[in-house]
Amino acid sequence: MGKAPDSDDPDWGSVMHRIAEARDIDSFSAVFRHFAPRLTSFLMRSGATRAEAEEVTQDVMTVLWQKAHLFDPRRASLSTWIFAIARNRRIDRLRKERRPEPQEVLWGPEQADDHTEAMIMKQDTAHLTRALTELPEKQRKLIERAFFGDLSHSDIARETGLPLGTIKSRIRLALERLRHSMSQTTR
Amino acid sequence: MTLTHHISDEILLSYAAGALPEAFGVVVASHISLCDDCRARMTGFDALGGAILERETGQPVTDTQLGEMLTLIAHLPQDSAAARPSTRSATPKKLSQGQLPAPLCDYVGERLDSLPWRAVGGGVRQYVLPTKGTARARMLYIPAGTKIPDHGHGGMELTLVLQGSYHDADDSFGPGDIDIAGADTQHTPVAAENMPCICLTATDAPLRFRGLLPRVVQSFLRI
Numbered sequence: 001m002g003k004a005p006d007s008d009d010p011d012w013g014s015v016m017h018r019i020a021e022a023r024d025i026d027s028f029s030a031v032f033r034h035f036a037p038r039l040t041s042f043l044m045r046s047g048a049t050r051a052e053a054e055e056v057t058q059d060v061m062t063v064l065w066q067k068a069h070l071f072d073p074r075r076a077s078l079s080t081w082i083f084a085i086a087r088n089r090r091i092d093r094l095r096k097e098r099r100p101e102p103q104e105v106l107w108g109p110e111q112a113d114d115h116t117e118a119m120i121m122k123q124d125t126a127h128l129t130r131a132l133t134e135l136p137e138k139q140r141k142l143i144e145r146a147f148f149g150d151l152s153h154s155d156i157a158r159e160t161g162l163p164l165g166t167i168k169s170r171i172r173l174a175l176e177r178l179r180h181s182m183s184q185t186t187r
Numbered sequence: 188m189t190l191t192h193h194i195s196d197e198i199l200l201s202y203a204a205g206a207l208p209e210a211f212g213v214v215v216a217s218h219i220s221l222c223d224d225c226r227a228r229m230t231g232f233d234a235l236g237g238a239i240l241e242r243e244t245g246q247p248v249t250d251t252q253l254g255e256m257l258t259l260i261a262h263l264p265q266d267s268a269a270a271r272p273s274t275r276s277a278t279p280k281k282l283s284q285g286q287l288p289a290p291l292c293d294y295v296g297e298r299l300d301s302l303p304w305r306a307v308g309g310g311v312r313q314y315v316l317p318t319k320g321t322a323r324a325r326m327l328y329i330p331a332g333t334k335i336p337d338h339g340h341g342g343m344e345l346t347l348v349l350q351g352s353y354h355d356a357d358d359s360f361g362p363g364d365i366d367i368a369g370a371d372t373q374h375t376p377v378a379a380e381n382m383p384c385i386c387l388t389a390t391d392a393p394l395r396f397r398g399l400l401p402r403v404v405q406s407f408l409r410i
């Protein structure tokens with residue numbers, strides 16, 4: 001706290017709050033500058049052409065502008081929230097399917113320490129990003145592939161020449177490592 | 188309710204990635220609505236998706252792109268913050284009260300007794316959910332003590348028990364439990380003697396009930 005705003009690690013909760021409450025264009029521009037390149041790249045690695053990826057990125061940023069008030073920094077990081085919107089837009093556009101969502105859970109009464117909860121979420125997110133970065137490259141690549149889209153394990157097997165069993169056990173190993181390093185840093 | 192059989196990491200990862208067909212999504216979302224453990228793991232996988240997005244790099248936004256985007260939103264109506272839905276909404280439904288999980292209600296309504304079941308033989312009834320894509324989700328009603336029709340499946344099968352229970356050679360499954368069977372699984376579940384078993388099943392290959400109905404009827408019933 002008391003630290004000057006860090007351009008690499010902005011307080012997205014406040015930024016989103018300004019978009020929701022004041023329709024602040026500067027705040028929206030900051031989110032766009034940070035996330036639009038990441039989203040477009042993510043979508044292209046998922047198999048979209050540049051034009052398609054830019055279109056979906058605009059879609060997602062439009063949803064963000066309209067639904068900014070639904071972002072809750074205690075429950076998810078902004079990158080996770082945006083990831084989920086992009087994922088659902090893709091299902092909608094490419095497969096013309098809908099995504100069944102679990103029923104929302106109850107949240108306890110509004111606490112005075114919302115800010116603390118948001119800070120914990122922010123720290124957890126930083127831990128996860130670091131843990132992902134520290135994974136052996138082969139494992140991280142497979143996890144990324146799993147998130148880039150409709151590729152099944154057998155497609156990955158065909159492309160990488162790795163046996164299906166190896167792919168599955170590598171993904172399992174990667175998840176174990178992530179969980180292990182998360183438990184080390186948070187407990 | 189003590190749940191003993193959960194969704195595997197592999198399936199949760201596909202769900203988080205958006206790669207799971209809608210029919211399987213209904214089963215996964217329904218179980219998560221009842222299971223804190225799987226909900227917590229799903230949240231972790233969503234966060235992983237966010238972390239992967241955050242690590243991406245791309246060409247910086249040009250002024251033209253930003254201008255285009257700002258023009259786009261300038262003409263949009265904004266959702267009013269007053270319309271903010273409460274996240275403290277309904278109490279999650281409990282199967283013990285004879286209610287169905289919310290994601291399933293979106294497809295079949297709230298009440299089981301108004302469901303247009305169709306007989307598939309041997310007292311077994313089914314209802315196919317209106318999902319898109321080639322995978323199918325269906326509700327199955329199996330009379331007490333009845334063997335679930337011997338069905339070969341060419342792919343994965345994901346089952347959520349909604350009422351009653353069933354067992355196979357190795358295990359038994361009660362309300363809220365998930366049963367995952369692969370293409371190679373020999374699966375001959377039997378509903379418990381005390382009450383009929385109702386479950387929700389997704390399959391990614393056409394389910395073929397052997398020896399019960401002629402093929403033409405099978406295709407008619409979209410089995």
Ligand SMILES: [Zn+2]
Pocket residue numbers: 190192193194218222223224225226
């Ligand atoms: Zn579970």
